[in-house]
Amino acid sequence: xxxxxxxxxxxxxxxxxxxxxxxxxxxxxxxxxxxxxxxxxxxxxxxxxxxxxxxxxxxxxxxxxxxxxxxxxxxxxxxxxxxxxxxxxxxxxxxxxxxxxxxxxxxxxxxxxxxxxxxxxxxxxxxxxxxxxxxxxxxxxxxxxxxxxxxxxxxxxxxxxxxxxxxxxxxxxxxxxxxxxxxxxxxxxxxxxxxxxxxxxxxxxxxxxxxxxxxxxxxxxxxxxxxxxxxxxxxxxxxxxxxxxxxxxxxxxxxxxxxxxxxxxxxxxxxxxxxxxxxxxxxxxxxxxxxxxxxxxxxxxxxxxxxxxxxxxxxxxxxxxxxxxxxxxxxxxxxxxxxxxxxxxxxxxxxxxxxxxxxxxxxxxxxxxxxxxxxxxxxxxxxxxxxxxxxxxxxxxxxxxxxxxxxxxxxxx
Amino acid sequence: xxxxxxxxxxxxxxxxxxxxxxxxxxxxxxxxxxxxxxxxxxxxxxxxxxxxxxxxxxxxxxxxxxxxxxxxxxxxxxxxxxxxxxxxxxxxxxxxxxxxxxxxxxxxxxxxxxxxxxxxxxxxxxxxxxxxxxxxxxxxxxxxxxxxxxxxxxxxxxxxxxxxxxxxxxxxxxxxxxxxxxxxxxxxxxxxxxxxxxxxxxxxxxxxxxxxxxxxxxxxxxxxxxxxxxxxxxxxxxxxxxxxxxxxxxxxxxxxxxxxxxxxxxxxxxxxxxxxxxxxxxxxxxxxxxxxxxxxxxxxxxxxxxxxxxxxxxxxxxxxxxxxxxxxxxxxxxxxxxxxxxxxxxxxxxxxxxxxxxxxxxxxxxxxxxxxxxxxxxxxxxxxxxxxxxxxx
Numbered sequence: 061x062x063x064x065x066x067x068x069x070x071x072x073x074x075x076x077x078x079x080x081x082x083x084x085x086x087x088x089x090x091x092x093x094x095x096x097x098x099x100x101x102x103x104x105x106x107x108x109x110x111x112x113x114x115x116x117x118x119x120x121x122x123x124x125x126x127x128x129x130x131x132x133x134x135x136x137x138x139x140x141x142x143x144x145x146x147x148x149x150x151x152x153x154x155x156x157x158x159x160x161x162x163x164x165x166x167x168x169x170x171x172x173x174x175x176x177x178x179x180x181x182x183x184x185x186x187x188x189x190x191x192x193x194x195x196x197x198x199x200x201x202x203x204x205x206x207x208x209x210x211x212x213x214x215x216x217x218x219x220x221x222x223x224x225x226x227x228x229x230x231x232x233x234x235x236x237x238x239x240x241x242x243x244x245x246x247x248x249x250x251x252x253x254x255x256x257x258x259x260x261x262x263x264x265x266x267x268x269x270x271x272x273x274x275x276x277x278x279x280x281x282x283x284x285x286x287x288x289x290x291x292x293x294x295x296x297x298x299x300x301x302x303x304x305x306x307x308x309x310x311x312x313x314x315x316x317x318x319x320x321x322x323x324x325x326x327x328x329x330x331x332x333x334x335x336x337x338x339x340x341x342x343x344x345x346x347x348x349x350x351x352x353x354x355x356x357x358x359x360x361x362x363x364x365x366x367x368x369x370x371x372x373x374x375x376x377x378x379x380x381x382x383x384x385x386x387x388x389x390x391x392x393x394x395x396x397x398x399x400x401x402x403x404x405x406x407x408x409x410x411x412x413x414x415x416x417x418x419x420x421x422x423x424x425x426x427x428x429x430x431x432x433x434x435x436x437x438x439x440x441x442x443x444x445x446x447x448x449x450x451x452x453x454x455x456x457x458x459x460x461x462x463x464x465x466x467x468x469x470x471x472x473x
Numbered sequence: 474x475x476x477x478x479x480x481x482x483x484x485x486x487x488x489x490x491x492x493x494x495x496x497x498x499x500x501x502x503x504x505x506x507x508x509x510x511x512x513x514x515x516x517x518x519x520x521x522x523x524x525x526x527x528x529x530x531x532x533x534x535x536x537x538x539x540x541x542x543x544x545x546x547x548x549x550x551x552x553x554x555x556x557x558x559x560x561x562x563x564x565x566x567x568x569x570x571x572x573x574x575x576x577x578x579x580x581x582x583x584x585x586x587x588x589x590x591x592x593x594x595x596x597x598x599x600x601x602x603x604x605x606x607x608x609x610x611x612x613x614x615x616x617x618x619x620x621x622x623x624x625x626x627x628x629x630x631x632x633x634x635x636x637x638x639x640x641x642x643x644x645x646x647x648x649x650x651x652x653x654x655x656x657x658x659x660x661x662x663x664x665x666x667x668x669x670x671x672x673x674x675x676x677x678x679x680x681x682x683x684x685x686x687x688x689x690x691x692x693x694x695x696x697x698x699x700x701x702x703x704x705x706x707x708x709x710x711x712x713x714x715x716x717x718x719x720x721x722x723x724x725x726x727x728x729x730x731x732x733x734x735x736x737x738x739x740x741x742x743x744x745x746x747x748x749x750x751x752x753x754x755x756x757x758x759x760x761x762x763x764x765x766x767x768x769x770x771x772x773x774x775x776x777x778x779x780x781x782x783x784x785x786x787x788x789x790x791x792x793x794x795x796x797x798x799x800x801x802x803x804x805x806x807x808x809x810x811x812x813x814x815x816x817x818x819x820x821x822x823x824x825x826x827x828x829x830x831x832x833x834x835x836x837x838x839x840x841x842x843x844x845x846x847x848x849x850x851x852x853x854x855x856x857x858x859x860x861x862x863x864x865x866x
Contacts, residue, residue: 353714
C-alpha cells in the first residue's frame with residue numbers, strides 16, 4: 061500500500077508503488093526493463109555503492125514491485141555504478157576505489173531467464189592505473205560503449221583514469237576492445253595538453269561519464285566528458301574514433317558534463333551537469349538544451365527552469381542539482397521521449413519538462429518524497445520511463461525505488 | 474487597402490505621434506534639447522526619401538516636423554548621431570548597385586547650434602560603400618565606423634579620435650582575423666548576405682573592452698586598452714546553424730553579460746532564428762550563449778513584414794528604475810521591454826506595438842531612442858513614423 065505520507069510535494073505525479081530493495085542503499089544509476097515473452101516486465105537496477113551490485117525486480121504490476129534477485133558486490137572496495145541491457149544480454153560495470161585493484165571491468169550476464177541472471181563473461185581492464193569501468197552502454201547488441209580504465213593507460217593525473225572504449229560483443233563470453241578515444245593530454249606521453257584543470261573544489265576530472273551510441277546513428281558517440289564538456293565523436297571507423305566537436309562551457313559554469321543525449325529528429329542535444337557537491341556547493345549544475353544542427357558548432361540555447369522552492373531545499377544539505385534523465389534506450393519496454401525531459405535533481409526530487417519549445421523549457425510535473433531516514437534531503441538520482449508511461453525513480457541513499465504515474469494534461473511524448 | 478489595427482500596450486503609454494518622421498520610414502533617431510533627428514530608410518524596404526528629418530518634441534503630445542535634409546542622389550543617410558553639444562554626424566552610405574554609383578561614401582558633419590536648422594560644416598570621405606550603423610562615445614570622444622578598408626574583406630571597425638569633432642582622426646582599423654585580405658580586399662557591399670563576415674552594428678566600449686557584432690561572423694570581444702593596437706580576446710559564432718545577421722552586442726550595465734541581437738532581414742522570416750540572445754561572459758575568453766528572448770511567435774510571426782530582432786536602446790543600466798531592462802525593437806512585434814536581471818531567463822515586462830495605420834501593411838518597429846526626460850522614441854520603417862512613449866513598468 062502506498063502512503064501519501066511519503067510524499068512531500070507532487071504536481072501531476074502520483075506515487076503508486078514502492079520498494080525498499082531489501083534495505084540495500086545507493087540505488088541507481090543504471091536502470092533497464094526487459095519485457096519477457098510471457099509479458100512480465102523485469103527491472104534491473106544498479107547500485108552505485110556497496111554493499112549491493114544490482115537488484116532485479118518484477119514491475120509487471122507497477123503498484124506492487126517485487127524484488128526477485130539481488131547480487132552483492134564481492135567487497136566494499138568496488139562499486140557497480142552502471143548497467144545496460146540489450147535483448148538477453150546485460151552488462152554490469154565494476155569500478156574499484158584503488159587503482160590496480162579488482163574486479164575492474166564489466167560483467168556479462170545472460171538474462172534469457174530474466175529473473176536468474178547467469179554470468180557468462182567478464183571484460184577485465186584491471187591494471188596499475190586502472191580503476192575499472194564507470195559507465196556501460198549497449199544499445200545495438202553488438203558493441204558496448206564504455207567509460208573505462210585499461211592496463212595500458214596511464215593518465216597524467218590519476219583523477220583522469222577513464223577514457224572512451226568500444227568493445228565488440230560478438231562473442232559475449234569474450235568481449236574484445238576495438239577502439240578507444242581520450243582527450244589529448246589526458247594520457248602520459250601525449251604531446252598535447254589538457255585544458256586548464258578547474259580549481260578545487262570544481263576539479264571533477266577529464267574523463268567520460270555517459271558514452272551513448274544509438275542504433276539510429278551508429279557512427280556517432282555522444283559523451284559527457286565531465287570537465288571536458290560535450291564531446292561528439294565520429295566512430296564510423298571504430299578503431300579510430302575522431303573528434304567532431306567539443307563544447308566546453310566550464311568555466312564559466314562549474315563543470316561535470318554528465319549526459320549528452322541526442323534528439324535526432326529535432327537536431328538538439330539534452331545535456332546534464334551532475335551535482336556532486338555536498339551542501340550544493342557546486343551549484344549551478346543544470347540541464348541545457350543545445351542546438352546541434354551543425355554538429356561541429358553546437359550552441360547552448362536555454363536551460364531548464366530551476367525547481368521551485370530551490371533555496372529552501374538547498375539549505376537542507378546534500379546534493380542538489382541535475383544528474384540523470386530518461387535516455388531513450390531502444391528497449392521494447394522503454395518510453396521514447398522527444399518533447400519531454402524527465403530529470404532527477406537529488407534533494408529537489410524529480411522534474412518533468414515540456415521541451416516542445418526548446419527556447420522555453422517548462423516544468424510540467426514534479427515529485428519530491430519526504431526525506432528517508434538517515435539522510436539529509438532526498439537523493440533522487442536516476443529515472444526510467446517504461447512503454448506504459450510508468451516512471452521509476454531511485455534514491456541514491458536510503459530511499460529505494462519510487463514508482464510514479466503522470467497525471468498531467470500535457471501528454472508525455 | 475489593408476485595414477488598420479489599434480495599438481497594443483503593456484506598461485507603455487503613448488504620449489504623442491508624428492507620422493512624418495523620416496517621411497514615414499525611419500531608422501536611427503537621437504534627441505537633443507527637445508529636438509529629434511530621425512534618419513530615413515528611404516528605399517531600403519520602403520519607398521521613401523533618403524535623408525533625415527528634424528522634429529520639435531519639446532511637447533511630446535504635439536511633435537511636429539520643423540526641418541529636413543534630403544540626401545543627394547546615390548546615398549543612404551539613415552544613421553544620425555549627436556556629437557558633443559552642437560554637432561551631428563550622419564552617414565553617407567552608397568546605395569546598392571547602379572543607384573549608388575555617384576554616391577559619396579563617408580559621413581556628414583552638421584552644426585546644430587540652431588537645433589532646427591542643421592548646417593553642413595564638413596564631410597569625411599571613407600572608402601568603399603561608406604559606413605553603416607556607427608557609434609559615438611561622447612564620454613571618451615571616440616567614434617566607431619563600420620566601413621570598408623584597404624587590406625580587409627568587408628567592413629571593419631574604424632576607431633576615430635573626435636576630440637576635435639570637426640577633424641576626426643583615424644586611430645585604427647580592426648577586423649576579425651578571418652577578414653584579413655591578401656591585397657586590397659573586397660568591399661563595396663552595403664547590403665551583405667546574412668552569412669557575410671562584416672561589421673554591421675555599432676561597436677561599444679566598456680572599460681578596456683570593445684564589443685562588436687560581425688553579421689554572419691558572430692560577435693567579438695576585443696581588448697582595446699591600446700586603441701591603436703586592439704587585440705581579439707574571443708570570438709563567438711552561432712551561425713551556422715542559426716541564420717547570421719549578428720547586429721548589436723551590448724553589455725548589461727557593469728555585469729558580465731551581453732545582450733546580442735540578430736537582425737531580421739526583409740527576405741524571409743525565421744521561426745527560430747534572428748532573435749535576442751544573452752551571452753555569459755564571466756569567462757571572457759569563453760563567451761557562452763545561455764538564453765534567448767523571442768516575443769510570442771504564434772501571435773506575430775504571420776502578421777506581415779519582418780518578424781525578428783533589430784535594435785535596442787543603446788544603454789542597459791545595471792542600477793536604477795531601468796536596471797537590467799532591454800528595450801528591443803522587433804519589427805512587426807513592435808517594441809518589447811525585456812528584463813534580464815536573471816540572464817538565464819529573460820522575461821518580457823512590457824510591450825508597445827503602435828496602431829497600424831489604414832493602408833499600411835504591417836508595423837515595422839525599427840529603432841528606439843531616449844531623451845533626458847526618460848521618454849522613448851519608437852521609429853517605424855513602413856510608414857507609421859515616430860511614436861513617443863512613456864515606460865510605466
